[in-house]
Amino acid sequence: MMILACGALMSPELVLAQTMKFSGGPEDTLWMLSGNVFECRFEQPIPGYGTAVFRQRAGEDVSFMLETRRNLMSTTPARVSIAPPPWQPSTRSEPLGLVPMQKASPVLALDFGRSNQFMHALREGRMPTVSHETYYDSGRFIQVQVSAVEFEKAFQDYILCASQLLDVNFDQVERSKVLFKSGQEALAQEDLDTLDRIIYYIKNDPRVTAVYLDGHTDNIGRRYDNRQISKRRVEAVERYFLVKGIAPEIITTRFHGSRYPVANNATAKGRAENRRVTVRLEIDKDMPLPDELVFELPEDAAVLPSINRSVSGR
Secondary structure, three states, rough: OOOEEEEOOOOOOOOOOOEEEOOOOOOOOOOEEEEEEEEEEEEEEEEOEEEEEEEEEEEOEOOOEOOOOOOOEEEOOOEEEEEEOOOOOOOEEEEEEEOOOOOOOOOEEEOOHHHHHHHHHHHHOOEEHHHHHHHHOOHHHHHEEEOOHHHHHHHHHHHHOOOOOOOOOOHHHEEEEEOOOOOOOOOOOOHHHHHHHHHHHHHHOEEEEEEEEEOOOOOOOOHHHHHHHHHHHHHHHHHHHHHHOOOHHHHEEEEEOOOOOOOOOOOHHHHHHHHHHEEEEEEEEOOOOOHHOOOOOOOOOOOOOHHHHOOOOO
């Protein structure tokens, strides 16, 4: 539902202006849910504007985004607020401050805190709102509201989807490192915790095609000795992966001694950063997900099948 309101008061700080309002109404509000073990998308099409999206990735909190094919809003910071439900028109809106806008979609991405405030407001029947001037005329404004119609039923389906997410996502484990004390080659407990997190992900994502382990040292000692130390360190990590059931054919080990420092070896802090084994994962992004990794939607839920079978981003 798009409404052109002349003389609508946007906020105490904004002057009377022409405002285009975009929001779903009682008859055309639709909540759609899709997901797999890597992410859940819980979204509402905004007629005439785009899509309001709650996205929760594995290992992260929920985030709210606005997506549109044609952004009419200025890229200066926009105001976000929570409007009262339609049956309480005299209640004041709750301001949530300013948020950066982007030219490309998603044009708005809220932090976790305000994303949760948006979701909480919808459960109370209130309407999350984004208000901003247009990019072509500072005297004209856009207001986008998320409708709370039928939210509670859809929210329960979303909670079910979120409960099936993995504990971590690919970005959190794609590149990791294990640090060693001077002369140390054995893995400490905190190192094992780091590796267990990576192993957990590998075992739950069939798209992982390669694991690269690279050993490094500081520049203390002879080059040959450093190469051998880096070799033993990387082999210690490799053994742990193998004992935990990671297929040997996907593991590649390399050792470099002191050849590739990432910090200044002239300081103790720098040398500590250089004594490391790095772990890097590669995945096949085009690989379809097997059935067991796709969220089983309730029979009466709206479905986005193209997203259920794939992972947006990584």
